[in-house]
Amino acid sequence: MANRSTERSWLEQLTMTPTAPGREDRVMAWVEGWVERRSDLILRRDKAGNTLIRIRGRRRGDPVIAVAHTDHPGFVVTGAEGRQLKVEFRGGVRPEYFPDARLEFFDGDDERYKATLVSYDPDEKKGEAQLDRMSQLEPGDIGRWMLRTRKGGDGLYHLGHACDDLAGATASLAALDRARSDPARSNFGVLLTRAEEVGMIGAIAACELGTIPAGARILSIECSRSFPDSPLGAGPIVRVGDAISVFDNELTNKLASAVAADGLDHQRKLMTGGGCEATAFTAYGHRATGLCLALGNYHNMGHLTEVEAGKGVAAPMPETISLDDFHGLVRLLGLSVAAFNHDWDVSESLAALYEREKGILA
Template sequence: MTLDKIIKRIFSVPTVPLHEQFIAKEIYAILSEYPQTKIEIDEYSNLYVSIDSTQNDRSIPLLLFTAHMDHPGFYSDEEGRIFLLGGIDESYLKEAPLTFYREDNGEQVCECKLKSFKIAGNKKSVECKPAPPPNSMGMFNLPPYEIKNGFFLSRACDDLVGVCTLIHLLIRVASKKLNTKIAVLFSRAEEIGFWGTLAFLKKKTLNPQNTIMVSIETSQARGYCSIDQGPVLRVGDKTRLFDANVVAWLQKAMEEYKGVQSGFVYQKKYMGGGTCETTPFMEFGYAGAALCLALENYHNMGSDGHITMESVSMKDWEELCSFLEWFVTYPRDLETLAVKRKERMLALQQEAVERLKENRLF
């Protein structure tokens, strides 16, 4: 299945935090066509998909990717109370156009405008006119997606771009029978506090000492990086810096890939616009970093103060996909790289001591 077909299936259905069922069902349906993929659904409804052609060789660390299935949105509960789920600045909400969908089948049921907003404790409640029916999920009234002038625009790039990227990767690995050991966590409710990821970590399914974790995200470009200048090797997020060994390993791979793929470029940046799933994984003992695409209009908040479509560069996206397909068979020699760095520093130290003694000032 091509990336175009994956995009059509994933971006055509609604999603909001805690109500990602339509995305999850599409992921399951698509990947079920590839018997090499092992699909597991945990008790929290995260999807964990793995491919291991190494016969579970424990000498090879697991390469774990993550992407989340939700995007900030709205939910009308069984009593018709409407809540904002996810981080959107209040200044963007007044008169914002919304579309609501039935929770059971995803059919559109209402178009309305957001009239008021208030925070009560940890809940953000809103009023809409006309009022959407109970048990419906709302997104900003924007096109599901479109491609224009080399850019991919959508109501929910964050993080359905990551979801599509990793579905595509799993399909390519399965179809080409690549010799690798990878897994993908498609998580829930990231936008309201990493709930899916934290629940997954609570189970202690994986061994942090034998897992390399890489988040696949889109991240706010403004103030941090350039859009259309290649995928981003993310060295840190709003909360913390990432693992230096994983970052160095990814950078080495991306530099080598330049010799494989003519014209490939990437950016190495601190992306402080938000916090990604690498942070909770690292807090629970995993070595991790992230790859992302530069995102315009983060969480649909346009530079003009109005709600608008998020966007990423199609060129950046295609380069990320091609790199990941090559990267999954790249040697996982993080310890060797660390030893070589230390050896280089020791050699430089010895040279420094000798030369400084030869060139005393006093």
């Protein structure tokens, strides 16, 4: 079983890996290599490219599946001639962040090319970029903001090109790595989806294709924009819903009760900054609840609150999370199997309270 230092190394490797909606191949290649080094795990990819990882052998009880997505908002090359690129942007970022933005693109051999975005239409989500030098870039290659990352001594992780949602994917894999040595958690697995940032397309495909095991209890993991009532460093978040729906109340209550009993620092919030894949899963009849990490510089949008108010400078920045929150999420995922197998019923205590106090109604 890996220690925190190793899990931190995985976090750095994955969150710095270039990715974009529909172009998640580098992340998936990293995951495949990770699984290949563990002979007791089995990986299955569906027709949409979603990846399901489970522990080999006999499993106890209905599956518990942690789900995270492997894409992040980014640029995709649609045309290349000389030092000129035509690009499209996939994902949600405010238009203030695009003018004259410095970018970096990666070819099929992972050669990096710096560029400047010289034009962009936010309605069409298409633009043109000029490279600093000639390249071997081709349509389908991807790019991202050029960011200044740094080591943090403040308990925060400042290296994240794509914490959303590669930090969630890392935490899921770390929890699976820990579950391998515990027969009681043999039913724990991980589903890594694609193209969440353009409408949860991978999650919908997983439902349409029957990728999700029968009877699965789903933990949909996200990195969600931090607000004053959901700060970084206050613990991982048991997410009761999103901007679209409220999640499975029984699973949510079981998980929150188990975490509270464990004494793990955590938050319990309705995160309304956007929708997440749990909404798709519940819409298709699956049982799902949500977990998330509070996220700074959501979608690499630095000074976002000020920009929304018309006051700040729109500067692309690394996404940030709390390292304590990250390690807490790994532990929280480890508690999920026992939590979901535990009965949660407040009816008896409510009935006892009624019997004790009903005289006040006389």
